[in-house]
Amino acid sequence: MPSLSVPPPKCLQKPLVVPHRHMFGPGPSNVPPRILEAGANPVIGHMHPEIFEIMSDIKSGIQYMFQTQNKMTLAVSGTGHTAMECAIFNTVEPGDSVLAAVNGIWGSAKVNTIVAPPGGYLTNTDIEKALSKHRPALFFLAHGESSTGVLHPLDGIGQLCHKYNCLFLVDSVASIGGTPLYMDQQEMDILYTGSQKVLNAPPGTAPISFSERACQKVFNRRTKPVSFFLDLNWLANYWGCDDKPTRVYHHTGPVTAFYSLRESLAVLAEEGLENSWERHETVAEYFHAGLESMGLKLFVKEKVTRLPTVTTIVAPYGYDWKEITSYIMKTHNLEISGGLGPSVGLVLRVGLMGCNSSKANVDMVLAALRDALKHCHRSKV
């Protein structure tokens, strides 16, 4: 046996130290002890009857959160990105045309985009024009656009898509649970989210649901999806969403992440969706009023299209936004963030999601912001 050429690393001799921190950025958000502890339960098998029961609970919880009766409802073993790829890989075949209302990564499909101005949204007239022009197989829309703080209206878009024989795919990672959404009534075909926002579970699982219409396309495709790991035929069987009598080994589900996800859905069901929506809205209004009374400006002008979960604040004039977020992290142990993509340099972003959405937390953020504006450098202009 040859000798080891790589010695045991010294850095692993130090104990793991993880700081407590107020997670008020666009996500992940704080995870309450109840949900963290659920995830510390012992590992059981990914094919044991007990995990199938937990997965069944998760499925019911997602159906409730999504307001859907879709049989094809499950959680992908990954993040929101994985869920997006699951949606695309299964529904889009090479040559299919896709229409996206935001930027995305779309494999070998032909992608057209319609772009809303930063802080704005698309009207149903804009959308119908684009559907009629491009005749896509799939239309993608982010409900809660956390980079700009826009809550995109959803009413009528599913119906428009179906008029043009197109599937309606919605990303609700940053919005669902914090604002009304009705998958079935609003005729969405695929809807996904992540575990780490309003649900307050650790990142690593991603609820997703497919309508009957989406399943028709998925299960009648001519080619196999490129990913075995995300192939809905296999996932459907693992999650007990097909009609087969037995489940076949596909991948080793992240069982402890399933425990946390189940617990986070139980917390949501206990509070009730409508109460959660109302709490997020009330807290957001209180927050927005507080910001404006400090002289700060909201990036999204139209009140009804402000995301109640992630607030974008116009970057205070004369300041370096990075100095503000760093100061608040250092002095208040509190995360808020700058912009992302089109909003870099333009905004500060504050997320108050799930258990973090409270007036006490708003007061904490406002105090931190006041303190930062007092102590950070201001250019003389």
Add this chain to the structure above:
Amino acid sequence: MPSLSVPPPKCLQKPLVVPHRHMFGPGPSNVPPRILEAGANPVIGHMHPEIFEIMSDIKSGIQYMFQTQNKMTLAVSGTGHTAMECAIFNTVEPGDSVLAAVNGIWGSAKVNTIVAPPGGYLTNTDIEKALSKHRPALFFLAHGESSTGVLHPLDGIGQLCHKYNCLFLVDSVASIGGTPLYMDQQEMDILYTGSQKVLNAPPGTAPISFSERACQKVFNRRTKPVSFFLDLNWLANYWGCDDKPTRVYHHTGPVTAFYSLRESLAVLAEEGLENSWERHETVAEYFHAGLESMGLKLFVKEKVTRLPTVTTIVAPYGYDWKEITSYIMKTHNLEISGGLGPSVGLVLRVGLMGCNSSKANVDMVLAALRDALKHCHRSKV
């Protein structure tokens, strides 16, 4: 606002209950309290400096476990399957030829296979013949074939692959940490494993490493990989494996799963790789002797090719293997499993991996087996 059409599910009103269980199947294995507790630390941001330090510790720990100096070493946010897809998606382009020593799922590449008899393995002569005939871009081999209990010899194969200008991809999900493996000295180009076997972390993260030669192919490909989520360009940046000065948001890393993975690598470094290899070998020999003294037969005839982590036992003659595994689960709260794929019906499989590999656990399994053979039905033959 319309009213809710899906009420809160009753099943989520019940508390989450997870049984304690001896996880002696082919995986996942038991997770010790220290590693479970690490995963219950508070969530921090996926781009915070503290998580980058934890990821850097993980990288060092993987380099140690893999015995490699490869800069391109990281953990994929997913299971072993995800790591396999990461390897394939990044290295194989449409039209490339792949040679696989076992069955796999290979996208649009042209796949040839060389098949070893169940319980057997391929000689280097077999492999060279196939390499010379098919001239593949990539050769795939499972080091620990947990379905048959075979530990495949590795010496010389990397060198053969390189003689034929082919990359050597190794799946060590069921073996690494429990038996000698030297990524650099044995000239492997891509090596991956899962968190849930010898490492005793929960399933959900998958260590992977790429040699300089593999990186040459990955970063000079003509086409983009089909998956954005698994694109090594992005993953390398997120894990600080490239030379770029800043890290760009790619996906929300499963931070609590990173905590557990880091802790599991610390446990391995504390024991020392060679001690871990020796312990698994000693315990496996003790186990195999105990099985044979009960009159049971080992499925893998050749001693040196028996996997020390997962043992395959010839299904006892005259019994229904399902009755045995069910009886042991019910009576002893202990998981052992039947075969998988080619070994279904032929074997029982017992995994003793990481902290589960001890003589006390062997005694427990042997007692359970003796008890099962006494109480399960035996056909009169």
